[in-house]
Amino acid sequence: MWKSVFYKEWLKIRWFIIGYTLLGILGIGYLFLALKHSFAFTGGKNVWNTVLFQGYQFYGLFKFVPLAGGLTIAVAQYLPETINKRLKLTFHLPLAGNRALLLMQAFGAGSLLVSFLIFFGLVAGFSLIYFPIQMVTDGVITILPWLLAGFAAYFMVALVVLEPNRIFRLCYSLVGGFFLTIYFTSAGTAAYAPANSGLFILTALLSIAFVFSAYRFRKGEM
Amino acid sequence: MIECNNLTHHYGEKLVFENLNFQVKEGSILGLLGKNGTGKTTTFNILNGFLQPTGGQCLVFGEDTQHLSPQTKSRIGFLIEGHIQYSFMNIHQIEKFYSGFYPRWKPAAYWELISKLNVPPGQKISNMSCGQRSQVALGLILAQNSDLLILDDFSMGLDPGYRHLFIDYLREYAKAENKTIFTTSHIIQDMERLIDDVLIIDFNKVLVQSTVGEFRSNFRRFDFELENDETDLKNERFIVNIEKVKNKVELYTYSSESEVKRYLDDKHILVSNFTQVKMELEDAFIGLTGKY
Numbered sequence: 001m002w003k004s005v006f007y008k009e010w011l012k013i014r015w016f017i018i019g020y021t022l023l024g025i026l027g028i029g030y031l032f033l034a035l036k037h038s039f040a041f042t043g044g045k046n047v048w049n050t051v052l053f054q055g056y057q058f059y060g061l062f063k064f065v066p067l068a069g070g071l072t073i074a075v076a077q078y079l080p081e082t083i084n085k086r087l088k089l090t091f092h093l094p095l096a097g098n099r100a101l102l103l104m105q106a107f108g109a110g111s112l113l114v115s116f117l118i119f120f121g122l123v124a125g126f127s128l129i130y131f132p133i134q135m136v137t138d139g140v141i142t143i144l145p146w147l148l149a150g151f152a153a154y155f156m157v158a159l160v161v162l163e164p165n166r167i168f169r170l171c172y173s174l175v176g177g178f179f180l181t182i183y184f185t186s187a188g189t190a191a192y193a194p195a196n197s198g199l200f201i202l203t204a205l206l207s208i209a210f211v212f213s214a215y216r217f218r219k220g221e222m
Numbered sequence: 223m224i225e226c227n228n229l230t231h232h233y234g235e236k237l238v239f240e241n242l243n244f245q246v247k248e249g250s251i252l253g254l255l256g257k258n259g260t261g262k263t264t265t266f267n268i269l270n271g272f273l274q275p276t277g278g279q280c281l282v283f284g285e286d287t288q289h290l291s292p293q294t295k296s297r298i299g300f301l302i303e304g305h306i307q308y309s310f311m312n313i314h315q316i317e318k319f320y321s322g323f324y325p326r327w328k329p330a331a332y333w334e335l336i337s338k339l340n341v342p343p344g345q346k347i348s349n350m351s352c353g354q355r356s357q358v359a360l361g362l363i364l365a366q367n368s369d370l371l372i373l374d375d376f377s378m379g380l381d382p383g384y385r386h387l388f389i390d391y392l393r394e395y396a397k398a399e400n401k402t403i404f405t406t407s408h409i410i411q412d413m414e415r416l417i418d419d420v421l422i423i424d425f426n427k428v429l430v431q432s433t434v435g436e437f438r439s440n441f442r443r444f445d446f447e448l449e450n451d452e453t454d455l456k457n458e459r460f461i462v463n464i465e466k467v468k469n470k471v472e473l474y475t476y477s478s479e480s481e482v483k484r485y486l487d488d489k490h491i492l493v494s495n496f497t498q499v500k501m502e503l504e505d506a507f508i509g510l511t512g513k514y
Contacts, residue, residue, distance in 0.1 A: 001322060001323055003322060004318075004319050004320075004321075004322030004323055007315075007318065007319055007322070008308065008311075008319050011308075011310060011311055011315060011319075012310060080308070080310055084302075084304065084306045085302075085306070086306055086307075086308065088270070088272055088300075088302055088306075089302070089306065089307070089308065091270075091271070091272065092270060092295060092298070092300050093292075093295065093323055094292040094293065094295045094296035094323050094324070095292050095295075095323070096292060217272075218271065218272060219273070219274045220267060220272060220273030220274060222233070
């Protein structure tokens with residue numbers, strides 16, 4: 001049965017996730033072309049100097065890419081379920097309601113994870129060509145909350161979109177918007193090092209929030 | 223197969239129905255009739271566990287509909303009002319999707335119906351007409367091979383050809399396979415072609431639960447003209463409903479012609495052109511519930 005649930009989710013998000021991943025790869029390609037350009041025209045010393053002592057993040061353009069991915073995939077995945085209350089079809093499947101929902105989410109979050117791992121691998125891999133491991137590690141620590149923000153946005157949108165009551169939806173959107181700013185509070189390189197594990201736990205906890213919206217839908221809240 | 227006891231529901235402070243009791247027996251085709259707002263879709267939503275009633279309980283295959291097990295859900299085919307399905311899928315994808323859930327899946331039942339549509343294999347459901355979508359939804363329910371079919375307003379948006387195709391196919395299938403159907407539709411002529419039993423609800427109560435034949439033979443309409451058009455008949459207990467325009471009267475009752483005539487004679491009410499009018503199910507429904 002999980003294969004059928006995954007199949008449905010794939011049909012919904014396939015063009016979005018493929019398009020998003022390709023755009024992300026192109027974006028990363030652009031970042032490293034620009035970096036290569038800087039190395040060629042201003043010299044390695046200058047680039048290292050700006051990265052090490054002036055806090056320049058050559059991957060800064062990547063900051064909101066995971067967030068955009070989380071929003072896009074969640075909307076592509078959950079909005080079709082709410083049109084004409086199609087979520088009823090899911091709940092009528094011979095499958096426990098929460099299990100069906102968690103399988104849907106596992107597929108969406110898993111797809112995002114694959115995209116993010118590709119991005120992460122490309123950024124880390126290309127960075128190692130130009131910088132030593134210590135500097136790349138700092139970059140990875142900096143990027144991590146941005147990636148977590150992508151998952152948090154995905155979970156938040158699921159909570160909002162599946163909520164049957166407009167007032168609740170508005171409240172969740174406002175809370176979600178403020179909540180997401182936690183992931184972008186500081187722009188300093190590796191500034192989130194002490195907070196990343198906490199952010200990870202917070203994001204993981206957020207992953208089950210949408211079950212509450214679905215529960216309210218099932219109880220006929222309007 | 224379905225048993226609802228003291229079912230009560232409110233939307234906010236608005237009462238939809240109170241202490242509604244009914245059963246659907248195995249192998250029957252029962253039609254739920256009621257005016258707009260009497261709670262037909264609400265009842266269907268409760269039966270499928272999409273709505274928690276304010277009071278009372280519905281059991282399907284002996285299980286509370288608020289906690290249906292996956293095994294029980296696999297025995298129920300559900301058609302959502304408007305033939306809602308996953309419109310982002312095409313006709314192959316949707317068959318592949320559902321077949322993974324139902325062990326008794328019969329693909330031939332689906333493809334036989336789809337073959338009547340003359341649509342290309344990659345046809346997306348979102349690009350289909352309402353009638354074609356209804357056939358897809360019906361095909362999926364038939365392929366599911368469930369024991370109980372719950373169909374919410376199956377004729378919505380369909381032209382007469384598709385309505386007849388839907389009904390004839392469904393009735394044939396249900397009778398051949400001894401399936402149970404609980405359904406509703408706004409087009410009562412369609413219901414009459416399909417159903418054996420009828421459950422008529424009005425605001426807050428069940429008015430009738432019987433076979434269609436019994437209801438049509440026991441519920442009668444008498445038309446006559448009053449000599450004195452100011453005569454008031456409304457408060458007589460044997461009269462279920464009365465429609466009066468000037469001196470022309472339509473009287474609906476469970477009483478026989480002789481009983482009505484005796485009553486008129488006893489009360490010295492002079493009438494002319496007294497006739498019993500044969501009613502179809504729709505006329506009887508309107509006679510019972512009134513023309514708003």
